[in-house]
Amino acid sequence: MKSSSRHTFLEQVRECWDKGYLLSSKKIGSGTFSKVYLAYATHECIQNNPKLASDLRGKHHTMVAIKIISTAKAPPEFSRKFLPREISSFNATYKHLNVVQLYETYQNSERSYLVLELADRGDLLEHINMVSAQRYSPGLEEEEARRLFWQLVSAIAHCHNTGIVHRDLKCENILLDDRGFLKLTDFGFANQAVTGPKSSLLSTFCGSVAYTAPEILMSKKYNGEQADLWSLGVILYAMVMGKLPFKERQPHCMLHMMRRGPTFRPGLSTECQDLIRGLLQLCPLKRLDLQQVATHCWILPSTHTFFSALLELAPEKLVDEEPDEELKTPRPFLQSHHLQWQGVPQERLASGHKPLESWLRQSADSAGLGL
Numbered sequence: 326m327k328s329s330s331r332h333t334f335l336e337q338v339r340e341c342w343d344k345g346y347l348l349s350s351k352k353i354g355s356g357t358f359s360k361v362y363l364a365y366a367t368h369e370c371i372q373n374n375p376k377l378a379s380d381l382r383g384k385h386h387t388m389v390a391i392k393i394i395s396t397a398k399a400p401p402e403f404s405r406k407f408l409p410r411e412i413s414s415f416n417a418t419y420k421h422l423n424v425v426q427l428y429e430t431y432q433n434s435e436r437s438y439l440v441l442e443l444a445d446r447g448d449l450l451e452h453i454n455m456v457s458a459q460r461y462s463p464g465l466e467e468e469e470a471r472r473l474f475w476q477l478v479s480a481i482a483h484c485h486n487t488g489i490v491h492r493d494l495k496c497e498n499i500l501l502d503d504r505g506f507l508k509l510t511d512f513g514f515a516n517q518a519v520t521g522p523k524s525s526l527l528s529t530f531c532g533s534v535a536y537t538a539p540e541i542l543m544s545k546k547y548n549g550e551q552a553d554l555w556s557l558g559v560i561l562y563a564m565v566m567g568k569l570p571f572k573e574r575q576p577h578c579m580l581h582m583m584r585r586g587p588t589f590r591p592g593l594s595t596e597c598q599d600l601i602r603g604l605l606q607l608c609p610l611k612r613l614d615l616q617q618v619a620t621h622c623w624i625l626p627s628t629h630t631f632f633s634a635l636l637e638l639a640p641e642k643l644v645d646e647e648p649d650e651e652l653k654t655p656r657p658f659l660q661s662h663h664l665q666w667q668g669v670p671q672e673r674l675a676s677g678h679k680p681l682e683s684w685l686r687q688s689a690d691s692a693g694l695g696l
């Protein structure tokens with residue numbers, strides 16, 4: 326570590342200590358203007374923070390993730406617009422088992438700190454690639470995809486019910502924790518959905534190209550909830566196919582592919598195909614809504630599994646916000662698959678990370694589309 330970075334890191338350690346957190350040097354992720362470190366909450370800090378106390382009680386550890394954002398280095402718009410949005414979306418979506426919890430924030434003139442629930446088993450993209458390599462077959466087994474997808478649908482339903490549209494749903498923004506629970510994060514592009522027929526239409530380009538709904542690619546005004554549902558279709562496709570459904574360099578090629586619709590591998594159940602097709606409907610009004618997704622015949626069996634696992638994990642959590650009994654030992658939610666490793670690398674599911682706005686401009690310029 327260079328001496329300037331060491332100095333900065335030590336300052337961060339001190340600033341976290343002042344708030345009751347022991348910042349470790351273990352970096353667990355980084356974003357454009359942020360670094361995320363593993364940290365430990367002190368006993369005193371837990372006692373003084375009801376959110377932290379309530380959440381850590383069921384976890385048998387004191388670990389948290391601290392996201393440190395260099396606000397001094399980020400463009401002013403980031404601190405003025407995106408960071409407050411991220412914080413207010415986290416606050417609005419508190420508390421759901423499948424959404425990362427924000428416990429507290431603090432800042433100074435250089436940095437902002439977000440103390441977050443830890444979900445340190447990697448993201449969904451890494452998980453799909455790891456399982457695909459183990460199975461020597463792209464994608465997750467349908468049963469595992471169903472269990473994870475149900476949790477994602479539940480997280481999105483919670484966000485939409487609290488008036489938040491995510492607008493950047495992708496495998497990289499879906500984390501897994503040590504109990505196998507899915508945790509939705511990264512609300513940097515989220516928006517408060519204004520209810521009412523027309524007032525809810527948005528016009529900002531955001532998200533990552535491969536997950537973006539066609540109406541946004543076509544620069545139309547869009548409904549944020551319906552756009553999130555398209556992204557859900559892309560994520561489910563990635564889960565069961567181990568690749569993205571539409572990936573093209575030029576917007577018109579991408580739209581052409583979208584019009585033709587997704588193609589599936591032999592052996593994928595017709596129910597799963599039907600659900601994906603229902604979500605990847607070009608016309609937003611024809612797209613399935615969340616209620617139709619949650620009651621789709623492919624997804625319904627997971628409801629039972631999910632609630633049984635939840636009850637076993639923490640029966641009192643379903644009825645009592647402040648459980649005072651010790652929680653039972655959790656059963657692993659995701660079961661490992663004992664499939665043969667054959668040693669030949671598969672094509673990996675690539676990140677669909679490229680931000681939409683820059684991609685649209687570049688592609689439109691090169692295609693002479695003038696979008």
Ligand SMILES: Nc1ncnc2c1ncn2[C@@H]1O[C@H](COP(=O)(O)OP(=O)(O)OP(=O)(O)O)[C@@H](O)[C@H]1O
Binds near residue numbers: 354357361425448
């Ligand atoms: N709560 C968490 N628990 C564990 N790891 C996390 C957590 N939050 C973030 N990370 C890790 O840190 C990385 C960056 O976090 P995040 O995506 O929130 O940052 P960002 O600044 O919004 O990123 P970007 O600029 O790419 O949008 C994530 O990809 C993930 O690997």
